[in-house]
Amino acid sequence: MAKVTDLVLLNKPNEKILLLGNHAIARGALEAGIAVFAAYPGTPSSELTDTIAAIAKDAGVYMEYSTNEKVAFETALSASWSGLRSMTAMKHVGLNVAADSFMSAVGMGVEGGFVIMVADDPSMWSSQNEQDTRVFAKFANVPVLEPMSVQEAKDMTKYAFEISEKYKHMVILRTTTRSSHMRGDVTLGELPEEIINKKRRLGSFEKNPKRFVDIPAHSRNFHPKILENIEKIRTEFNNSPFNWIEGEGKIGIITSGLSYAYVKEALSWLNIENVKILKLGTPFPVPLGLVEKFMKGLEKVLIVEELEPVVEEQIKFWAYDKQLNIPIYGKNIVPRIFEMDTKRAVIAISKFLNLETPLNFEKLEESYNNINSSLPPRPPSLCPACPHRNTFFAINKATKKNAILPSDIGCYTLGVLPPLNAVDTTVAMGGSIGIAHGLSIALNGALNEEIENKKDTQLIVATIGDSTFYHTGLPAIANAIYNRSNVIIVVVDNEITAMTGDQPNPGTGDTPHGSGKRIPIENIVEAMGADFVEVVNPYNIKKTTEVVKKAMEIDGVRVIISRQVCALHRVGQMKRKGIKLPVFTVNTDKCTGCRICINTFGCPAISWDNETKKAKIVPTMCWGCGSCIQVCPYGAFEVAKEAE
Amino acid sequence: MVKEYNIVITGVGGQGILTAANLLGWTALREGYKVRVGEVHGMSQRFGSVISYVRFGENVYGAMVPEGKADVILSFEPVEALRYINYLKKGGLVFTNSRPIWPVQVSMGLAKYPSHEEIKRIVEEDFEAKYISFDAENLAKEAGNVISTNVVLIGALTQTPDFPLSPETIREVIKVSVSPKVIELNLKAFELGLKKANSLL
Numbered sequence: 060m061a062k063v064t065d066l067v068l069l070n071k072p073n074e075k076i077l078l079l080g081n082h083a084i085a086r087g088a089l090e091a092g093i094a095v096f097a098a099y100p101g102t103p104s105s106e107l108t109d110t111i112a113a114i115a116k117d118a119g120v121y122m123e124y125s126t127n128e129k130v131a132f133e134t135a136l137s138a139s140w141s142g143l144r145s146m147t148a149m150k151h152v153g154l155n156v157a158a159d160s161f162m163s164a165v166g167m168g169v170e171g172g173f174v175i176m177v178a179d180d181p182s183m184w185s186s187q188n189e190q191d192t193r194v195f196a197k198f199a200n201v202p203v204l205e206p207m208s209v210q211e212a213k214d215m216t217k218y219a220f221e222i223s224e225k226y227k228h229m230v231i232l233r234t235t236t237r238s239s240h241m242r243g244d245v246t247l248g249e250l251p252e253e254i255i256n257k258k259r260r261l262g263s264f265e266k267n268p269k270r271f272v273d274i275p276a277h278s279r280n281f282h283p284k285i286l287e288n289i290e291k292i293r294t295e296f297n298n299s300p301f302n303w304i305e306g307e308g309k310i311g312i313i314t315s316g317l318s319y320a321y322v323k324e325a326l327s328w329l330n331i332e333n334v335k336i337l338k339l340g341t342p343f344p345v346p347l348g349l350v351e352k353f354m355k356g357l358e359k360v361l362i363v364e365e366l367e368p369v370v371e372e373q374i375k376f377w378a379y380d381k382q383l384n385i386p387i388y389g390k391n392i393v394p395r396i397f398e399m400d401t402k403r404a405v406i407a408i409s410k411f412l413n414l415e416t417p418l419n420f421e422k423l424e425e426s427y428n429n430i431n432s433s434l435p436p437r438p439p440s441l442c443p444a445c446p447h448r449n450t451f452f453a454i455n456k457a458t459k460k461n462a463i464l465p466s467d468i469g470c471y472t473l474g475v476l477p478p479l480n481a482v483d484t485t486v487a488m489g490g491s492i493g494i495a496h497g498l499s500i501a502l503n504g505a506l507n508e509e510i511e512n513k514k515d516t517q518l519i520v521a522t523i524g525d526s527t528f529y530h531t532g533l534p535a536i537a538n539a540i541y542n543r544s545n546v547i548i549v550v551v552d553n554e555i556t557a558m559t560g561d562q563p564n565p566g567t568g569d570t571p572h573g574s575g576k577r578i579p580i581e582n583i584v585e586a587m588g589a590d591f592v593e594v595v596n597p598y599n600i601k602k603t604t605e606v607v608k609k610a611m612e613i614d615g616v617r618v619i620i621s622r623q624v625c626a627l628h629r630v631g632q633m634k635r636k637g638i639k640l641p642v643f644t645v646n647t648d649k650c651t652g653c654r655i656c657i658n659t660f661g662c663p664a665i666s667w668d669n670e671t672k673k674a675k676i677v678p679t680m681c682w683g684c685g686s687c688i689q690v691c692p693y694g695a696f697e698v699a700k701e702a703e
Numbered sequence: 704m705v706k707e708y709n710i711v712i713t714g715v716g717g718q719g720i721l722t723a724a725n726l727l728g729w730t731a732l733r734e735g736y737k738v739r740v741g742e743v744h745g746m747s748q749r750f751g752s753v754i755s756y757v758r759f760g761e762n763v764y765g766a767m768v769p770e771g772k773a774d775v776i777l778s779f780e781p782v783e784a785l786r787y788i789n790y791l792k793k794g795g796l797v798f799t800n801s802r803p804i805w806p807v808q809v810s811m812g813l814a815k816y817p818s819h820e821e822i823k824r825i826v827e828e829d830f831e832a833k834y835i836s837f838d839a840e841n842l843a844k845e846a847g848n849v850i851s852t853n854v855v856l857i858g859a860l861t862q863t864p865d866f867p868l869s870p871e872t873i874r875e876v877i878k879v880s881v882s883p884k885v886i887e888l889n890l891k892a893f894e895l896g897l898k899k900a901n902s903l904l
Contacts, residue, residue: 061879077725077732077740102744184743208764241766242728242740320764327762328769401769418771427789430825434786435814437806439716439751470749478811560744657810663750667810677804679840679849 064113072249080239081106083209084176084232087216088146089118091172092251094260095138096122097131099530100559101150102185103239104178108148109560112571119257122571124562127488127530128153132160132175136229139173140271141262144220148176151190152487156531158195163273165199166281168227171262172220175201176232178239181365181398185236187468187487189397191366192233197343200285202292203231204301204340205316209243215301215340217248222295228288233342235365237398238317293344301340304353308333310412311353311360315339315370318363318399325404328417345373354383361411362389365399438476443664444630444684446623447471447551449597451481452660452690453621454520454549456600457607462518462547463498467491467532469524470558471551478661482522489531495521495546496539506543506614518611520547526556526564528580540587540616547610547617550580551597553625561628580620590615597621600689630682640683644699645674651693660690704736705867707760709768710860711790714779715804716753719853723777724755726857730868730876731759741766754787759867775863777856780804781822781836788830795832798859798900800839800852835859835903842895848885851892858896862904870897 066076067086078086084107088096096115098108108124115122121138125131128149138145149157154177161175177195180186196203204219206212216232223230253260269277296302312334314322319338326334337353339345342364354360362371371389378387393399393407402420409416441448451474454464466472466482467490475482484494502517504510523532528550539546556562563569568577585592591613595606603621610617633640643664650673656665657674664680665687667673676687678699687696710727714720721742728740736759743753756768773791778784778799791797801819808814817825819836826834839859843852854877861870870893877889 075732077728077738079742106744236743237741237766240742240744242725242738242742243766244732244738317765323764324762324769400767401765401772405769420770423771423789426829430785430788430829433815433817434782435806435809435816437715437750437752437783437786439749440807442749473749477808477813654811657807661807661811663807665810666805667812680804 063110064117067110068114068117069247070250070255072247074247075244076247077242078209078213078245079106080206080209080212080234080241080243082110083213083245084216084234085110085114086245086247087213088174089114089250089254090213090248091217091220092144092253093120093146093220094143094171094262095135095145096120096147097125097134098148099125099128099131099153100556100562101153101178102559103180103234103236104148104150104153104176105559105562106239107176109562115571117257118254119259121259124564124570126565128157129160132157136160136164136173138262139169139171141170141264143171143260143262145171146174146176148178150186151177151179151192152186152188153177154192154195156488162199165201165229166278166285167270167273169223169229170227172223173229174216174219174223174232175229176234178234178236179366180236182236187485189366191369192231193342193369194367196231196233197369200289201229201231202289202341203233203343205233205342206238206340207317207319207338209241210245211301211340212238213245213248218299218301222292226288226292226295228292235317235398289344293346294348296341296344296346297348299341299346302346302349303338304335304349305338306333306335308335309356309358311335311337311357312363312408313337313339313353313360313370313374314363315342316365318365318404321399321401321404322363322408324401325408328401328405329408329414331408331412339370342370343373345370347377350374350377351381357385359386360388361392361407362387363393363399363404363407366395368395439473440476440661440663441470441473442627442682443662443680444626444682444686445470446553446597446621446626447474448479448660448662449600449686450522450549450551450603450621451479453597453600453603454522454607455479455481455659457604457611458518458520462520465491465494465498465519465521467523467527469527471522471524474522478658488527489523489535491521491523492532492535492539492548495519495548496535496542496544499545503545506545516545516614518547519545520549520607522549522551525550525552525554525566525580529565533583536584536616537587540589544616545614547607547619549607549619549621552580552620552622554622555625555628557625557628561625584618589618591617592620594620594622597623598684598686600686626682626684641685642678642681642683642699643676643685643687643696644678645676646695646697647671647673649693649695650674653693655692656687656690660687662687705760707762708758708867709773710757711768711773711776711787712755712757713776713783713787714753715783716750718779719850720753720755720779723853723857724757726873726876726880727757727868729880730872731757733872733876734868737761737763739763739766752783752786775860777860779852779856781819782816785817785822785825788826791830791832793831796863797826797832797834798856798863799834799836800856801836802838802840835900837899837903839896842899843892846892846895847888851889854889854892855896858893859900861897862900864904
């Protein structure tokens with residue numbers, strides 16, 4: 060259980076270690092001799108990005124935290140054009156951001172192997188939707204690989220670079236939350252000399268406008284080439300080490316990626332042996348030669364895959380043309396929503412073969428649902444001492460809850476939950492400002508419009524994080540200022556990309572290679588012509604409330620930068636340095652039991668004591684910000700003692 | 704060697720659940736098993752309900768313990784043991800830290816926290832399993848730091864009847880995993896948990 064960086068750089072081929080899926084992909088990229096990596100973090104892809112950042116200097120790799128996925132994609136793409144093996148990583152919705160460049164660049168091809176790692180999130184553990192990247196890959200005609208184990212995740216990464224270089228075509232490595240965040244045993248391969256010797260490689264770019272300038276006259280040549288390439292790769296995949304046929308029988312199961320793992324477990328749970336399995340690591344393009352070989356002699360087939368019927372559609376298309384007349388089951392019995400698991404595989408296979416399930420899952424679910432519905436919910440919450448809580452509290456106080464509150468993607472989305480209830484809309488990264496502007500236009504009109512019988516102005520206060528602001532907030536705020544919007548935008552600036560694990564951003568200024576240039580948000584919005592700009596520290600709740608009220612007094616695009624470093628980040632650093640935090644407590648003589656602290660502020664460290672009927676602080680959860688002192692009207696909170 | 708062993712670890716984000724799972728994963732690897740550890744990162748880590756899986760053996764492929772197949776649930780917080788009770792096999796075992804952490808909605812008076820007796824009754828009667836709870840946090844404090852609560856619980860876990868991993872291998876993994884100045888503390892926490900569970904079984 061050594062440090063991740065040591066494990067990923069371990070120069071011991073054939074050593075067996077335990078790695079997280081994302082760490083294994085980082086190792087695979089190093090074994091492939093990657094030279095450039097650029098990404099914007101996004102769960103469940105972030106550990107790959109952070110691992111490359113942590114080892115970049117020790118492996119001679121250029122790594123950057125780009126401001127968004129599109130920029131990251133372009134950075135890595137042009138490194139590939141310069142002959143370097145390069146990679147980018149993102150969560151599934153990140154590919155939407157990169158999509159403009161991604162779709163157009165496919166036909167331009169690559170020079171150095173170029174791999175796009177995209178991590179999907181079936182069941183939406185940390186995401187706003189559950190789109191299937193394999194559909195996107197098929198749409199773009201980009202081959203997609205999907206691992207069934209941590210070992211495969213590592214080996215496939217290296218293979219992805221080789222395929223990409225061989226066919227001069229970009230390749231997607233698609234994981235899911237489960238394959239990215241699964242730890243498993245991995246046997247290490249060899250690291251190339253350049254990585255061991257920390258040799259930073261530089262590329263060379265050869266001008267070729269017919270290839271690199273996508274004016275229509277050039278682009279018309281791309282599409283036929285793309286389709287031709289995909290068919291070549293389809294043939295190549297007949298012999299891919301990640302696609303194979305196993306077992307014998309007249310019953311067939313085709314499965315892709317991690318679903319293979321669930322199928323294997325389900326068959327063993329059901330005690331079924333005489334089944335032929337086609338295991339696919341390449342859901343697009345499906346290797347039809349292998350499919351043809353597999354289908355010979357089969358009486359019926361089940362396709363088990365997670366989310367969309369990507370493999371199913373390709374196989375049914377093929378089967379129709381071949382006039383193959385056997386039943387092919389798929390999404391009619393395998394769920395299309397949420398993540399796959401062993402139970403779902405057992406139920407699907409039982410239906411397919413008319414068998415009883417080994418457990419009465421319906422009965423189990425029924426008795427479980429009875430219990431679960433009586434349990435107190437425990438959704439994630441903002442941390443103790445989180446500055447976002449203070450900002451929301453101040454907004455609620457200043458606006459007397461009369462404002463519409465568009466918000467954005469980050470930890471602060473949790474402001475939607477009680478007791479803050481301070482988030483009314485979220486859509487996608489950077490969406491808060493566009494939505495706030497649209498609402499302002501729809502409800503109030505633009506400031507340069509003349510509108511008869513105008514009603515009272517609806518107050519609109521958007522919240523957006525610092526990293527999200529740089530990511531996609533910038534064009535939106537330019538739009539709002541240019542089009543004379545009437546909104547307040549509060550940038551909840553905790554000086555780091557907190558939600559995904561404390562990555563630096565332009566507001567932090569640091570980069571994996573040393574000091575970057577810090578770009579203060581107030582300078583940006585001032586330069587853009589915002590009508591009001593003020594920076595405030597949300598740990599001072601009174602001052603923050605006053606600043607919001609002051610902004611409410613004028614019209615225009617008003618920007619408040621509510622700046623206080625992320626508490627989780629700060630406390631983590633303090634603990635590592637051995638600095639003790641103050642801990643607060645409740646003076647029960649002063650506490651009236653009014654629950655204002657619990658019902659309006661909601662710090663997880665503040666709890667209710669059923670015996671004394673007063674508030675109490677859980678000392679192990681208090682991070683010592685002292686905000687509770689400002690919230691309590693009776694002065695019941697005070698410093699207790701030094702923390703343990 | 705067992706062909707499949709399934710451990711479910713539950714609790715509240717921030718309690719050291721991922722570290723516990725990782726430690727058990729390395730122990731199983733050291734004993735020569737094929738290993739899978741399942742975790743969820745990101746938003747749910749922020750003081751929300753958390754579940755993690757440790758699995759090993761030849762028949763294990765995926766990261767998640769199937770429902771009804773966990774040999775043991777190791778819970779860092781009582782209500783969280785109940786939240787994932789559907790994973791436990793019939794006749795399985797629940798080890799839980801007895802200290803409740805109230806969700807915000809309970810403090811707000813919007814939801815009720817079940818009594819200790821009620822949790823025990825549901826596990827034992829409705830799920831036909833064994834329920835053992837003790838104050839692991841207190842033992843961690845006795846060992847020297849409340850942060851070692853997860854190691855206290857791992858110590859207890861080793862006392863599960865027919866538990867396939869040896870306490871000695873866990874001690875070895877602890878020694879190479881934690882920083883040198885807290886090795887003693889963690890080993891003490893481990894012993895305290897082990898003895899406590901042994902006395903309760």
